[in-house]
Amino acid sequence: MASHRRPKSPGRTRMSVLTAAAATAVAVSAQSAQAAPKPTTDQLRSQLQQLNTEADQAVQKYDQSQENLKQQQAKVSQLQDQIARGQADVNSRLDQLGEIANQQYATGQVDPTVQLLLSATPDDYLTKAASLGQLTSNQASILDQLRSQEQKLAGEKSQAEQTLQQMDTTTKQLSAQKAEAQKKVQQTQALLDSMTAAQRSAVVGGGTSGGAASRGTSRPPLTGGTGSSKAGDSVEAAAFAAAQTRLGLPYVWGATGPDSFDCSGLTQWAYAQAGVSLGRTTYDQINDGTAVNSTADLQVGDLIFFNGDTHVGIYAGNGMVLHAPHTGTVVKYERMDWIGSIYAMRHI
Template identity: 55%
Template sequence: MVAATSVGLATQSAQAAPQPTTAQLKSQLDQLNNASDQAVAAYDQAQAQQQALQHKVSILEDEIAREQAKANTLLDSVGAIAQSQYMTGAVDPTVQLILTSDPSEFLQKASSMNQLSGNEAAQLSLLRTQEDLLSREKAEAEQELQALQAVTQHAAALKAAAAAKVKATQQLLNSMTPSQRTQLTGGTGSNLHPHGTAGDSIEMAAFAAAKTRIGDPYNWGSKGPNEFDCSGLMQWAYAQAGYSLGPDTYAQMAEGTPVASVADLQIGDLVFFNGGQHVGMWAGGGIILHAPHTGAYVRMESITTVGTIYMMRHI
């Protein structure tokens, strides 16, 4: 009897657990969205650093290939000197050093002897300089490759962290009722009618393209044409206008001309929020068009609801 009563009390206790209020759910959702934005921004930065290092390594590899070709040409030239002397039966002792198994030893010894002609000595000096340059460039390339490997691993960890934050956000949304979800993620903002100063032809075309995506779902990492994250929507819209915009907020912040104040914004300008973690497109009248966050859809909404303005750019 006691056991049955205990079970009954436990069941009642479980059933009586209070459900979170809409305000509490909104607070949780806002925290998760902010955490997701931070994680995604950190990953984007690491990815940009990774791409920059990869580009630097590629340049070094190309330079090494060119310098190696020059060294090979010089080696062929020095070899021709040796062959010429061999044919005359008077192989110079210095030139004989070419046959050594250690090229660096050959270069060191040959440069310290004065039995070569001026042209031969010049060729050997060039070869030694070329070998030294190659050694330095190969060492630098090795350092950059090690840095690239570390950054790549870091970026992979950040990507996993960002994905986990997005997943947690989606799980919270899935736990809500349909009405709560609609209330907390907002609609498409299609009832807003912004007005403002027109941008140039590219910006206006980008804005017109972005408006056609209102109602499309947000999806982290998506660049369109039917799903977008915040920077993906900007990149896609500007691509429709014939302009190649960077793939993430940090690349996009480096493009165009700074805008001094909200009053100077033109339709189609990019507005960055919360330290560069989010980007939207100025629609005029205090409204931006953007892809907000997980669970929401491309929409227009008041700039005051998005976050702290970090930077504004005219493309």
């Protein structure tokens, strides 16, 4: 006997399968979430510091490339001026030779013997002949020198232009690296934004953009002393005072002031106000001044380099640094041991 039961609807079957699959996916997601706990504040801070170091490396290389590019452009401009002056000199000498040739042609190239006979005295002829020969020799010598100089300058110009093309390519590459580093910082910042204010404070440290520098409470004290609270000399005092006027201004990649800065841009600007010219990047500034061997010997106004030589700040006394930290922050005071490992210290 045939069955009279209604067969199952294909649509219902598919819905049952989809529902089961969705439930499985939710269960797997829940298990994955349980298997990957949120990073601790120490882990987050370590990650942020690493990303900031990578960002500092990218921006310092970018700044160095830009500085080299400016120098190369200045060199090309100087070479072009030299070439123009040399060419004008060559043209002037050629005109003088042309006049001599025209004069000889106009006189019909008189034979020297006839010139001797026509001269008032033999001595008069010999003087004229010697003068004409010497003039021609000088012209030829000068032209040879100018042609050699022109070839040299043209070669230097070509070399400078090739270097500029290479620098332009490098700058574009570094710009991409800069964007990638900024992206890393933003990703970490997004994670920090999802945390409570207390958690964020624990991760980013106890820095402040105001006049009173917070020392923080959850980090170990500095070893080897925290240095003097007095400026090293009038120059360092003036540089530190200038940097203090920039507190609260934003960090901006590649900026050198007066309204925004990157780390080495701030130190360069501050010392410029004190009449001292520092190099543009941390790689330059680390060679300026005199090395400081211990944190106990630090004086207000000294430069401190962190995390390799990728970041620089100005010693503010009592274990504090005044610096332009990284994207998303402002010029502020921070504890030295919050920023990273000290790489070098310099009296300027």
